[in-house]
Amino acid sequence: MMSEVYRLAQLEDAERLLHVVYEAYVTIRELDLHWPAAHADLALIQDNIISNECYVLDVDGEIAATVTLSKGDEVKSITPFPFIKWFAVDPAYQGVGIGNKLLSWLEQTIIKEKVGAAAVTLATAEKHPWLLAMYERRGYERLHVFDFENGDGPMHLLRKIVNPIQYEAQSVEM
Template sequence: MSDDIFRLATVEDASELLKLVNSAFQPIRQLDIDWPSTRADIQMVSENIEHHSAIVLERDGKLISTITIRFPWESETPPSKYPFVWWFATLPEYKGQGAGSKLLTYVEEKVLRDMLKAPALTLGTSARKHPWLADMYRRRGYEVYFEQEKDGDIGVMMHKVLIPERFNPTLLGAPSWA
């Protein structure tokens, strides 16, 4: 097996990344969760790559996992004043093999904490329709800081502190959709 490569996605990756996202989010669509990633098309994937930091895990020349970092300065109404991660997906055939965990750890520790000195990061997920996902994040040290019941689901915003001495909870704020 060759070494895993972590890198930024490029627009040349859009087609392969779309296949990865569509296959990984198929079970989420079946839960009737309407996230942008569940209805991704080539234009959305290309825009995600161009406007945000889409990190991929590549193995043997194949994209196997991805996560995108959105930064507070990318929007007038960011979800938080800390980086926000979304579009976290791993090819189904790699489920349970640690590829997604490896990528998330890389983004949390190497990119956000060590390189960018981000005191924390945030994400949003479903706590009712997709409860195991929130539990997975809790096991990784994430905490809920906002929740809202809407359309038969409970949307939660979670954060993970990366640099405790620099973390300011007032910067979490409420998401613009609240």
């Protein structure tokens, strides 16, 4: 039986996180997408830990996956809902549901219960071969399309409702 611990990343996790993110984002670099996480150095990883809520899933004492709840305002002009980014699963742990567990935990425990938000957002590139479909299978819906004119092509902002009753109540108020 493996042990799984969900927690906030600490600065001493930065080197392991750099490895996880770098290895997980190989496809992103091969597609020449200009995502900060795909090209992160140790300083950027440390800044992400300090500036945002960077969560990890430890499996048997080793960080297997990570996802960040942004404290920035990347999408505030489009939606009031929290924005997550830098989702990565170490390739050694891919394909066994670790990423699914971390996202589900984040959506329910952090977004719905701790933050109290009715929905969560994230963004991905249309030209990535499987990310858009993966997030849509997880219940994310396309909300907005934008193009930064940097060669990445269309980027999709996706939304997942994590608290339908609260979401419906807020929609009526708007």
